[in-house]
Amino acid sequence: GAHFEAKRQVSQLRDTYDFVIVGGGTCGLTVADRLTEAFPNKTVLVIEYGRVEYAPGAFDPPQTVWGGSNPNQASTWRFQSLPNPNVNDKVATVLAGKVVGGSSAVNGMYFDRPSRFDHDAWDRAGSPEFDASKIKWNWDSIFPFFKKSVTFHEPQPEFVKKYGYTWDTAAFGNSTPIHSVLPPFLWGDHAIVREAWKEMGIPVLRECAGGDKTGLCWIPISEHPLTARRSHAGLGHYADVNATRPNYDLLVQHQVTKVTYPNGLEEGPPTVEVRSLADNRMFNVTPKAEVILSAGAIFTPSILHRSGIGPASVLRDAGIPLVLDLPGVGSNFQDHSGPTITWNYTLPETLPDPTPDKMLDTAFAAQALKDFDAIPARGPYTLGMASSGIYLSMATLSPNGATTIVNKIRNLVASNNSASYLPPDYRSSPSMIAGYNAQLLTLAGFFANPSAPSLEVPWHTGLFLRLFLLHPLSRGTVRLNKADPLEQPIIDYRSSSNPIDMDIDILHTRYMRKIINTPTFQKLGAVETGPGPLAQTDEQLAEFVKDSYTLSFMHPCCTAAMLPENKGGVVGPDLKVHGANGLRVVDMSVLPLLPSAHLSALAYAVGEKAADIIIQEWS
Numbered sequence: 001g002a003h004f005e006a007k008r009q010v011s012q013l014r015d016t017y018d019f020v021i022v023g024g025g026t027c028g029l030t031v032a033d034r035l036t037e038a039f040p041n042k043t044v045l046v047i048e049y050g051r052v053e054y055a056p057g058a059f060d061p062p063q064t065v066w067g068g069s070n071p072n073q074a075s076t077w078r079f080q081s082l083p084n085p086n087v088n089d090k091v092a093t094v095l096a097g098k099v100v101g102g103s104s105a106v107n108g109m110y111f112d113r114p115s116r117f118d119h120d121a122w123d124r125a126g127s128p129e130f131d132a133s134k135i136k137w138n139w140d141s142i143f144p145f146f147k148k149s150v151t152f153h154e155p156q157p158e159f160v161k162k163y164g165y166t167w168d169t170a171a172f173g174n175s176t177p178i179h180s181v182l183p184p185f186l187w188g189d190h191a192i193v194r195e196a197w198k199e200m201g202i203p204v205l206r207e208c209a210g211g212d213k214t215g216l217c218w219i220p221i222s223e224h225p226l227t228a229r230r231s232h233a234g235l236g237h238y239a240d241v242n243a244t245r246p247n248y249d250l251l252v253q254h255q256v257t258k259v260t261y262p263n264g265l266e267e268g269p270p271t272v273e274v275r276s277l278a279d280n281r282m283f284n285v286t287p288k289a290e291v292i293l294s295a296g297a298i299f300t301p302s303i304l305h306r307s308g309i310g311p312a313s314v315l316r317d318a319g320i321p322l323v324l325d326l327p328g329v330g331s332n333f334q335d336h337s338g339p340t341i342t343w344n345y346t347l348p349e350t351l352p353d354p355t356p357d358k359m360l361d362t363a364f365a366a367q368a369l370k371d372f373d374a375i376p377a378r379g380p381y382t383l384g385m386a387s388s389g390i391y392l393s394m395a396t397l398s399p400n401g402a403t404t405i406v407n408k409i410r411n412l413v414a415s416n417n418s419a420s421y422l423p424p425d426y427r428s429s430p431s432m433i434a435g436y437n438a439q440l441l442t443l444a445g446f447f448a449n450p451s452a453p454s455l456e457v458p459w460h461t462g463l464f465l466r467l468f469l470l471h472p473l474s475r476g477t478v479r480l481n482k483a484d485p486l487e488q489p490i491i492d493y494r495s496s497s498n499p500i501d502m503d504i505d506i507l508h509t510r511y512m513r514k515i516i517n518t519p520t521f522q523k524l525g526a527v528e529t530g531p532g533p534l535a536q537t538d539e540q541l542a543e544f545v546k547d548s549y550t551l552s553f554m555h556p557c558c559t560a561a562m563l564p565e566n567k568g569g570v571v572g573p574d575l576k577v578h579g580a581n582g583l584r585v586v587d588m589s590v591l592p593l594l595p596s597a598h599l600s601a602l603a604y605a606v607g608e609k610a611a612d613i614i615i616q617e618w619s
């Protein structure tokens, strides 16, 4: 099922649809699958910008196993942000899938889940306004949908023995053609860093997908257990189900430009304006039931902006007539980011075999290809971007540091000064300021909580560790490009615009560099190269952080947040846009806060829960 055809082209569109889903990505196809399954008599149209493509995995041949991004990757958007003045004017590069399957078809396949605290915070952030809603997004309410959203395949006993894999099947539902595995191969040095982490006192956890994840985790990757080829939404939620769903239509290579309310916002669902990429022809589709925006955290706010739904001042500036003033649209932008520490082993001959440089050996590389094409597949090409990760709370890795940071955040809120760190174009919005203050207090609570992670470090192979700032305090924006509003929006990360983020990055660096002194690293003659032994003061470490900073780990989110309107929210717990009838958002825009995990497992779970909400409403 790796290659598949779009079922219906534009000439075959039906006269009417019940649901129109904008964006055939991770969330959009999950919802489409569930709606067409639950409602055989209702029709669903998914409109997708990209096309149907084979989507290779993170290391699908013929590329080398250690080199950069996959040259065979399915189509992606590549966005360049504005420069970030607080990080040496660096520009973030952020990708997103432009293909059926969306970002699940191009991502690194690392398949971790957030912690229970992330989800419990969503409910708290919506309180008291959302308290009356029957729909909850706390951990207990979303966990069943995490389980439902993936089929986990237990590793073969030989690999359990070889690598020491552990897991808990109770965390998985195993009823969906979205697959995850612990890979049948790890590079020799994978065990080195795991061992060093244990020596640092980091607890080893049996399973991290059940809500509790402060410790050292095995992380599954999203691929098929037999072929080791990428498992993604375009396969699991379209190709694998579509033959039995005459009510499921997919229209590829079409861009949704905007939604309109010809009879006013009360009279939904809106009309969807569509542009054919082949000939620029424009046409409209008006569903009977709902429009669901699932274009991702960068394009969903752009569609809303073009529709006149967004911050009044921003729309005025862009020359777009205001339909609905919602300051949160394209605001509250967040992404994971962080510095990278590096080292050398001065006794490299003692590293356990095999190491990735073996791929330069013709016989080893040829065998790797053969192993990848075997059933079940084996060897280095079965890997995703990482298979282990640590998730540590600030209160554990630096109790004093955490107290200082928590106090700084609380003082910032108490002194009414937090707005000065917000983007200028929403600094004066009372709802955005109220929402930001509530978020800051929630994050202070995370940092004080010994069980809520603040730092993630995923691990694969090599001589570097990337230190993910899981909960940034800085907020950015996604705004229309006035020169060409149909193309890429202007993305402003504003990284470290709240200086406390830099304090946290420094604290994470100070902690993680201790790995060099562990017995395992010392046995290998490990020498720190970044930050390097000369960097000791906060000022020196700040320079290191800026120099080595990755501004985006490709997890843009939160630009149409599930929050009350008076806290800068765009959607309610039912995912309906505040004040706009028949319009929902279901994608990574709706997160109020970045979670302590990469986003794809969460995107599937949000899609599953959203589908459940919609099904209940229309049953």
Ligand SMILES: Cc1cc2nc3c(=O)[nH]c(=O)nc-3n(C[C@H](O)[C@H](O)[C@H](O)COP(=O)(O)OP(=O)(O)OC[C@H]3O[C@@H](n4cnc5c(N)ncnc54)[C@H](O)[C@@H]3O)c2cc1C
Residues within 6 Å of the ligand: 022, 023, 024, 025, 026, 027, 028, 047, 048, 049, 050, 095, 096, 097, 098, 099, 100, 101, 102, 103, 104, 106, 107, 108, 109, 110, 111, 112, 254, 255, 256, 257, 294, 295, 296, 297, 299, 300, 303, 385, 553, 554, 555, 556, 586, 587, 588, 589, 598, 599, 600, 601, 603
């Ligand atoms: C390179 C990369 C690496 C990543 N690595 C990981 C990882 O290892 N692990 C992990 O968990 N997460 C990872 N992520 C993040 C994760 O995959 C995404 O956050 C998640 O898949 C987003 O899901 P979504 O449904 O919000 O959006 P998407 O899956 O991106 O779907 C949006 C869809 O909307 C379509 N679209 C956009 N605009 C329009 C329009 N106007 N009209 C019609 N269609 C439109 C797009 O083409 C796309 O198909 C990575 C992401 C990227 C890009």
